[in-house]
Amino acid sequence: MSMLFINSIIGGVFAGGLCGAVGALCGRLKLMTMAFSMAHAALAGSALALVLGADMTSLAMLFAIMTAIMLGPLADYLGVSLDLISMTLFSLYNALTFIFIISAPGPALMTESIGQLLWGSILAIRPTYIAYLLTASIIIIAFLAIFWGKISSILFDIKLAEAEGVNVKAYKYVILVIAGATITLALRITGGFLVFSLLYVPAAASLQLQASMKGIIASSWIIGSASASMGLAMSFLYDLPAGSCITIAALILLASASAYSKLGASLASGRRQSWGT
Amino acid sequence: MEKNLECYAVEFEAVSTYYYGERRPAIRDITLRIPAGVLALIVGPNGAGKTTLLETILGLLRPRNGRVVTLGYEIPRMASRARALSSYLPQDFMKPPAEPFTAREVVAMGLASNNPAGRLSEGDWKRVDRALEMLGMLEYADKPFGKLSGGQQQKVLLARAIAREPKLLLLDEPFSAIDQETRSHIVSEIFPSLLEDGCTILLVSHELDHSHIDADMIIRMADGRIERVIARDVHAIH
Numbered sequence: 001m002s003m004l005f006i007n008s009i010i011g012g013v014f015a016g017g018l019c020g021a022v023g024a025l026c027g028r029l030k031l032m033t034m035a036f037s038m039a040h041a042a043l044a045g046s047a048l049a050l051v052l053g054a055d056m057t058s059l060a061m062l063f064a065i066m067t068a069i070m071l072g073p074l075a076d077y078l079g080v081s082l083d084l085i086s087m088t089l090f091s092l093y094n095a096l097t098f099i100f101i102i103s104a105p106g107p108a109l110m111t112e113s114i115g116q117l118l119w120g121s122i123l124a125i126r127p128t129y130i131a132y133l134l135t136a137s138i139i140i141i142a143f144l145a146i147f148w149g150k151i152s153s154i155l156f157d158i159k160l161a162e163a164e165g166v167n168v169k170a171y172k173y174v175i176l177v178i179a180g181a182t183i184t185l186a187l188r189i190t191g192g193f194l195v196f197s198l199l200y201v202p203a204a205a206s207l208q209l210q211a212s213m214k215g216i217i218a219s220s221w222i223i224g225s226a227s228a229s230m231g232l233a234m235s236f237l238y239d240l241p242a243g244s245c246i247t248i249a250a251l252i253l254l255a256s257a258s259a260y261s262k263l264g265a266s267l268a269s270g271r272r273q274s275w276g277t
Numbered sequence: 278m279e280k281n282l283e284c285y286a287v288e289f290e291a292v293s294t295y296y297y298g299e300r301r302p303a304i305r306d307i308t309l310r311i312p313a314g315v316l317a318l319i320v321g322p323n324g325a326g327k328t329t330l331l332e333t334i335l336g337l338l339r340p341r342n343g344r345v346v347t348l349g350y351e352i353p354r355m356a357s358r359a360r361a362l363s364s365y366l367p368q369d370f371m372k373p374p375a376e377p378f379t380a381r382e383v384v385a386m387g388l389a390s391n392n393p394a395g396r397l398s399e400g401d402w403k404r405v406d407r408a409l410e411m412l413g414m415l416e417y418a419d420k421p422f423g424k425l426s427g428g429q430q431q432k433v434l435l436a437r438a439i440a441r442e443p444k445l446l447l448l449d450e451p452f453s454a455i456d457q458e459t460r461s462h463i464v465s466e467i468f469p470s471l472l473e474d475g476c477t478i479l480l481v482s483h484e485l486d487h488s489h490i491d492a493d494m495i496i497r498m499a500d501g502r503i504e505r506v507i508a509r510d511v512h513a514i515h
């Protein structure tokens with residue numbers, strides 16, 4: 001097996017796992033639309049990097065994190081909902097992305113880097129990239145482990161946590177910044193348009209499995225890992241866009257999780273009925 | 278018990294609170310002092326401003342005008358200090374069936390809020406179970422919160438509020454889902470022991486008959502204002 005294939009699998013395990021876990025947290029905290037707009041901020045940032053010839057990951061990270069920091073105060077200032085601001089910025093970022101792509105030097109829509117930007121590529125997975133993923137994974141696991149008591153309180157009920165003196169805003173910002181970093185990293189392999197599927201689908205699948213909150217986060221991690229590594233393997237073997245393969249793998253896992261939970265429920269109700277007779 | 282008349286749990290001076298984007302204040306020009314260690318009943322019809330009053334006390338809603346001091350801490354500037362010493366049972370407490378946290382975990386969160394990193398010691402876990410037991414919920418400790426009945430969910434949140442051993446306990450319609458028997462247990466056993474420990478209890482209710490509650494103060498609200506304060510203690514001035 002080639003080094004690239006092995007690296008893809010390892011990269012997929014970490015990138016997918018990170019996205020899954022972050023997605024589960026954002027879903028619970030109703031931050032999904034924010035995560036969505038951050039993903040497209042990262043895309044616009046990467047596209048701008050193409051124009052400027054700058055480093056893609058740095059600009060993507062800058063855009064995503066600026067969005068995370070800006071969204072809340074902007075919504076407060078304009079007196080509109082966070083979702084509305086998120087979706088407005090989402091449109092703006094997409095508009096900018098296309099302008100940046102067209103303005104990029106060289107024949108537009110042809111270069112390898114634009115393909116990577118839009119639908120991801122296994123070529124992005126290099127040892128330094130894996131090192132970044134590993135660092136991000138350690139940071140998020142440590143954050144969850146150390147502060148679980150307070151994080152769980154926020155996940156259960158934000159207002160009650162706030163009423164009991166938990167600094168909800170600070171925790172939310174930390175989670176958003178982690179989400180921004182995760183999205184930026186994952187973007188390299190999924191591409192800008194499909195990174196959201198890796199945040200959203202594993203989290204949705206894990207909710208089907210009726211577990212404890214820790215169980216939901218852990219199973220999101222595992223389903224995300226499995227989606228990304230399966231997708232990247234598919235991409236490698238059939239030379240298809242990485243982001244598309246990952247999304248399809250994630251959707252297959254979501255369908256399986258749904259079927260599994262439906263089956264479990266119908267078996268349980270079958271048992272109840274047979275006891276009744 | 279001798280009450281310290283100099284010390285107020287809650288002080289409001291000409292306080293008005295507006296909801297975001299509203300022209301009309303939800304509570305207006307409220308001046309009120311609630312002495313420490315009393316049980317105060319807040320009554321009034323729907324929309325009178327009872328919940329708004331409680332949330333202004335904790336700084337969850339920011340007062341636009343006036344001065345709020347809770348447990349000696351200026352609100353909202355020092356709200357986190359006051360919140361750490363308070364417990365709140367919200368009016369809308371119900372969670373959907375998919376809520377995965379167990380009853381015990383939910384009560385534990387109340388103690389996690391007051392520890393630096395949110396870790397619980399062995400003693401804390403004992404306190405969690407004691408609080409659950411007080412409300413008769415220990416046997417449901419490992420059940421997911423979402424799979425409990427409405428009244429059971431309310432009891433678990435009350436256990437959480439009590440487990441924090443608060444100086445100020447804010448209860449918004451705490452009996453809305455709780456059966457008669459548990460209610461009398463709470464009123465005749467749990468409240469007196471909290472008051473004994475110096476806790477101040479503010480209880481919101483829109484029930485007409487609250488003769489079963491031995492209140493030191495009854496604050497009647499209507500249309501965002503305080504209509505009337507009846508106090509057993511003459512120093513609890515309105």
Ligand SMILES: Nc1ncnc2c1ncn2[C@@H]1O[C@H](COP(=O)(O)OP(=O)(O)OP(=O)(O)O)[C@@H](O)[C@H]1O
Nearest residue numbers: 296299303322323324325326327328329330368483
């Ligand atoms: N989120 C909100 N946005 C705008 N106005 C609100 C909001 N919540 C309450 N209000 C208004 O503020 C006023 C006081 O409401 P509040 O919830 O404090 O009443 P309450 O006394 O607790 O009523 P209830 O007995 O129904 O719980 C009402 O006129 C209500 O319409």
Ligand SMILES: [Mg+2]
Nearest residue numbers: 327328329368
């Ligand atoms: Mg109310």
